[in-house]
Amino acid sequence: MTVDVTVVGGGISGFACARAVQDAGRSVRVIDRGRRPGGRLSSRTIDGRAVDLGASYFVVGDDARFARVVGDWEARGIARPWTDTFSAIDVDGGQTRKTGPVRWAAPAGSRALVLDLADGIDVESGRDVERVEAYRVDGEDAGEVVLAMPEPQARRLMAGIPVAPQEWEPVIAVVLRWDARRWPVDLHGAFVNGHPDVAFIADDGDRRGDGAPVLVVHTTGEAAQRWIDDPDAVIAPVAAATRRLLGIDAEPVAAHAHRWTFARPARTTGEPFFRSPGLSLCGDAWGDSAAVRTAWASGDALGRALAAS
Known part of the structure; x- marks a missing residue:
């Protein structure tokens, strides 16, 4: 059965999007090439201790909306x-x-923030997506497709992706x-x-x-x-x-x-996300300034827009 939304990319933006879709009662899955979610909030265990390597x-x-999420994280020690x-x-x-x-x-490391957003979400980890197009991932029906990743990486998955190149x-x-x-x-x-x-x-x-x-x-x-x-x-x-x-x-x-x-x-678009029928993009380049809160807000706003359509 095809889900309503397929998110490609398991960072904070991708899971903020997926969480917003699922909280609105729609079906969603996340595909990520990493073994565990995190994206650029990844923490790696070095000498027996998790170390933050990204943001x-x-x-x-x-x-x-982000303040409420952070307040909940603080209350639970995340x-x-x-x-x-x-x-x-x-x-x-x-x-x-x-x-x-x-x-x-x-x-516990910044990855914990993403893992918390991912709780209860259908996630397929360790998969390298090869090709996307509107409503399809690797040739299969995928509902609305969201690329939650830097634009240069998104362009590798879809030639002629309808957004301006980003540095x-x-x-x-x-x-x-x-x-x-x-x-x-x-x-x-x-x-x-x-x-x-x-x-x-x-x-x-x-x-x-x-x-x-x-x-x-x-x-x-x-x-x-x-x-x-x-x-x-x-x-x-x-x-x-x-x-x-x-x-x-x-x-x-x-x-x-x-x-x-x-x-x-190098610069941000000023827009909260990119959306076209069957294919959308979100992340920290889609906002007023590159930041963790921008990435979350971009994914959350896109997820709510998709769920409402």
Whole structure:
């Protein structure tokens, strides 16, 4: 039996869409190539501990629907307020403290947010979709088809997809673990200005709340592009730069690199989603700013629109 909606892509946008469809009483399934849902909120177990490799945090913003979801996550211990204060570090290591909106994190890793949205949804994991068209996935009837993924990936599945090409920036996330914490307890996170390789540093033990001596460093887009075919090669220069920037006097005892070819859109469309008969797109490029809340809102809005049609 054909479902009403088939979502291809198991990140937060895809499951927000699926959840909205199912909550409205329509049938939906999600197809994802990963072994577990998560998308760019994926956490990977490294040395026996889940580490966030994708989005560093999320901000609630002024979306009342998303605020209710986050409030429920907080009540059940799935998400928690992390910090409203980050550092800005220049290339010489000088730091300035800056206060902004409250950043949120997930104690069990950001994948937990997606897994919670996926609860009770029909999911087919580990499947590589080869071809989509309106109302069809790999030649089979699929109801309304939603591509919840970056536009360049969507275009690989459908030649002539009816949206304008989008430019996306790569990032390599480098996990650095020490034998003990060797940086200030109030580091939280730091934007690095003017560095050729390092863009952001997150204290993952502080973010997760377990105090683990782990930093997750995101490269600049330019550095990721240079090392996109050999992400492990970026570990040494990023580790050295991180030590200089934070004044750490020891080498990390373990390191891991993860490549995100399509980490973030260079610009967003300003529209909440793309919709045409039988084929729609959603994600963090479909909104006013690239963010976790944008991805959720895009999927949720599209799911509600599909369910109402």
